[in-house]
Amino acid sequence: MIQLLCLGWIIGIATMGKTFPILQSLLIPLLCLFTLSLFFKKMVLKHRLSGYFKCVQLCLAFSLGITLGHHYANQQLHERLQLREQQMAQVEVIAYVKNLNQLSEHSIKQNIQVLNQQADEVQWQALLRNEVDSNQQDHLELGHYYRLYGKLLPAHSYATEGVFDIEQWYIQQNIMADFQISSMQKLSEQQVYALGYGRYVRQQHSVLNQIQLYIEQQRLALRDFIHHAPLKHKGLLLALLTGDKSLLSTDIEQLFQRFGMSHLLAISGPHVLIFAVLVCWGLHQLICRYRPELYLKWPKQYVLILPFCSCVALYCAFVGFEIPALRTLLSSVLISSLVLLKQKIQPLSILLFSASILLIFDPFSILSAAFWLSYGACFVLLRIYQTVQQQSSEQAIQTRTQMLKTQLKILIESQWKIFLALFPLMLIFFKQIAWITPFSNLFAIPWIGLIIVPLDIIAALCYGIFAPLGSVVFQLNDLCLSGLLLLLQLLDWLFKPALQPIAMNIWVWLSLTLGLIILFLPRGVVPKVWSVLCFMPLMTLDASKNEFELTVLDVGQGQAIFIRDQDQTLMIDMGGNYDESRFSVGKQIILPFLSVQGVNQLDQLILTHLDQDHKGGYESIRQDLPIKHVYSNEKIQTADSSQFDYCQQGLNWQWSDRVKMTVLSPKAENLVYAPAEKNEMSCVVYLQLKHAQPYQNFLLMGDAGWQTEYQILQDYPELKVDVLVLGHHGSRHSSAYYFLKKLHPKLAVASAGFHNRYGHPSTMLQSRLKDLNIPLLTTVEQGSIRFIQKQHQISVEVQRDARQWLKH
Known part of the structure; x- marks a missing residue:
């Protein structure tokens, strides 16, 4: 029942921005009916529950979840829309810089906290020119206050069906407007106090805000270090390490797009887990060597749970709490809690619970492609994991060669299954697909996941301890990347892959999606042959009926x-x-x-x-x-x-x-x-x-x-x-x-x-x-x-x- 409530909650949040009068009127009745059903279950029916009553209660839980999610999402949206700017104007603002900027070839995008436009501070995206001969004072520095002059530019989408919605992206990122800076003046904290913003200045001195600022400063220092290091693929190294594409060349980004591997340039769950596993492995070796008696008092997993979760949280903070990283953090905390409480771990429930919790704190993440693609890929991987577990329990002990063959089979199977499962989502968000993706991922994912990312993380850790050692490891990783790019460029020359536009209306898309869901559900839930019926519209669509x-x-x-x-x-x-x-x-x-x-x-x-x-x-x-x-x-x-x-x-x-x-x-x-x-x-x-x-x-x-x-x-x-x-x-x-x-x-x-x-x-x-x-x-x-x-x-x-x- 809790799983259905969570699923309904996620679906309700997904209706953000749409108005359904029936959902607005059903909240109180559904809440009363659901509470009444719990009372009857606890006090009246007890163990004499009929199948009909269970079905009604599950339907009530699911409907209540949708209604609660819809109300919560639109309430949060309404509050955020009140802060959005609507008119172009020349303005003067008092701003604070607390986030790392994003560099591109011709411009610098910098999120700023604007103090003097609303009752509370709001976030705008400041735009500056990225010129080679510009002076350092022309850039906004982390942890400083400014008086800025420039043009306020409200976000405005091309409101055409199927087109990327820039207004939705700004809402999701909590950016209320663009701001084109024409001139700036740095302010001291005393000057900001005198302007009447002392409360905000004191807030920035809190421990949490100082930690956040320190992390952003370290990210900037690492980017500058990589930028000035003698590396050939510095932009790719930085993108794979922190998700920051500031140094990434257009040619490399387009190469990854043609192979359908752009997702590898963003921070994902495996990045976080690799870092946590590396640190915990090192800690485990130290314990085994110097304090092995700890494992006599507590099991190994109990000893390492806190360091593991701390590493996951630290890496999430370092990459700016991207959605895939947050998903990994929430999942890790939930799994760790179940381990400590000696409860059974159910992977699908973990995904539902982590998604539901994430949407409580940030309902706007539902608008991001990263949310759906991340959880979609995890669902497919969990289904593959469950199948492998079932097969392993039925088989005898395997030899090393057999284990290698099994791992290779899992890799191949996972790629085409992920490609098929995420196909509908790729159509929704990108309207195009690269058919070579499952094949290119066969070598790219192991290479990046087992070699490039671990070396990147080790290099960053070495940089934090001894910068010259970090530079050496980065250069070694640069050679590994050269090998990968050489192979990609060879395949690019041989096969000339390209993103193919896919045309599919909403009804055909829904039918395809339902068919794929049936295929990926566990056996016995729904007959697999039903998926064939769902795929029929792909072959029988009659355009003459338009x-x-x-x-x-x-x-x-x-x-x-x-x-x-x-x-x-x-x-x-x-x-x-x-x-x-x-x-x-x-x-x-x-x-x-x-x-x-x-x-x-x-x-x-x-x-x-x-x-x-x-x-x-x-x-x-x-x-x-x-x-x-x-x-x-x-x-x-x-x-x-x-x-x-x-x-x-x-x-x-x-x-x-x-x-x-x-x-x-x-x-x-x-x-x-x-x-x-x-x-x-x-x-x-x-x-x-x-x-x-x-x-x-x-x-x-x-x-x-x-x-x-x-x-x-x-x-x-x-x-x-x-x-x-x-x-x-x-x-x-x-x-x-x-x-x-x-x-x-x-x-x-x-x-x-x-x-x-x-x-x-x-x-x-x-x-x-x-x-x-x-x-x-x-x-x-x-x-x-x-x-x-x-x-x-x-x-x-x-x-x-x-x-x-x-x-x-």
């Missing part, structure tokens, strides 16, 4: 529109960043969105014109996404599998008996002007949907302005429009008053970026729409805007309604 949908994606300052009807798919523009090499709209927005829609190829793509904010995303994924037909007002380079045609007036598609699309502009004879007049020569697309209410006719204007609007009214005087996607992102030079009045759409949509420098949609345009009583939706305020057909009714869904932190 309803009509049109989605204006939130791609920032740009435009991308996805249209689907039955088995036909089309996109109009793909957005684009000014520098796709730094942030790719195509790879980081378009492909993830198509992935969760279950779309792995497009029938048509219309690039309204070749401005970067409309075609840049296409350029970056041209070779990754098959497209049958590409249209534009200018010739553009396409993949070999794509056919190109000019987009011109009169071009039309009759997708089905209910959907027709027509290009209204530009005229064929005007295409020669497209290179010079990109905006006015934009492809204007008109979509007609039969038997639908209240929105039947959609007009998509691209970046067309007043000249094109006038021409359209001349060529199509009877044009009917229900939804108008405004031209040029809602610029004041488009959507003329007469044009809007003549068409008078039921709804206007503007695709624009948050706080864009152009001021789109313009206040002048908004004033016109208000005068004409035309409602306006924008991707800035609503995120992606989706028109979806259900029966004959077209409803509007906006992505910023999906989670509480996305709502402004």
